[in-house]
Amino acid sequence: MTNVVGPRAVFGVIVPSTNTVVEHDYWTAAVPGISYRVGSMYIPRPAMDNDQDFEALLVQIRSSLDTAVRDVLTAGPDRMVMGMSAETFWGGVEGNASFERRLRKATGLPVTTGADSCRAALRELGCERIAVFSPYQPVADREVGRFFTEAGFRVSSVTGLRCPTATDIAKVGSDRIREMVMSLDGPEVEALVQVGTNLSFVAQAGELEAELGKPVIAINTATLWHALRSHGFGDQVEGAGALLREH
Incomplete structure (x- = not known):
């Protein structure tokens, strides 16, 4: 659902609550007419200094994903963008495909993932x-x-x-x-x-x-590029490499 600050599209963006970079990168790109509604997955225990802690971090992400998606949907976004990457790579190609299918079914929207x-x-x-x-x-x-x-x-x-x-x-x-x-x-x-x-x-x-x-x-360049191009927007963005500038 477009609005005054996002007359072309509103992208719903899902990030861990510990993430301070995705929003900065997207807004810095300054794509005209695109706005972002960000939802956070609650991460109360951010430790990831060994394999076991990293897998525990993913458990937190998985347990709070649905709530973050629910919150973002109240803004009526046109696309869901996953501003988190590890979970989208988990399980290889089929793991990513399954993750995307789940999100599309839950939201009824097109989905962009990092992988x-x-x-x-x-x-x-x-x-x-x-x-x-x-x-x-x-x-x-x-x-x-x-x-x-x-x-x-x-x-x-x-x-x-x-x-x-x-x-x-x-x-x-x-x-x-x-x-x-x-x-x-x-x-x-x-x-x-x-x-x-x-x-x-x-x-x-x-x-x-x-x-x-x-x-x-x-990866933040790749997800923004994918969301824009998949949504039919060909804006060329300077300062983020050839992908957004030329493709």
Whole structure:
């Protein structure tokens, strides 16, 4: 349902309550006529400093997802966008498809997820050989790698920053991220992909892309691009890399 501040579309966006980056990235893109109604999944225990804690974090996400979706639906959005990524990669390609089916059935709306957005972006850019980094623990990185492999990409590595809490993801600085990207890059890598929506990377991804001469995809860029293009909007956005600027 469009409105005065979103005359073209209102996107419902679901984020963990610990996330402070997704809204910033979407509003910074300043796409005319698009507004966002954000719903939060309550995360009372944000620890994720080992595999067990990370899986416990996902339990919290799953238990609060329906409430967050319920709240967003009261604003009458035109599309649901998942501003959280780990759960959308879980279970590989079929896990993501099942997650999307559940959300479409619950909302009656088209759905954008992080996993599907990254897959669509890589296909649009014509990249097959990729390297991926995340703020996650190994248990989650394995699921990310599984999704991309099942989706037909050749994954040279998936490396996590091993952030100790969900809120610490947003504290990772540009120097550490740059170091990670440079360690993953190589002549065999056609594109670098970042997952984990609370990691601030959109602007830096564009800068590194220009420096490296190859696609560097931030997941928040990918989800916004997917939501816009799937909804029929071709707006070109500067400052976030070639995906939103040229595709």
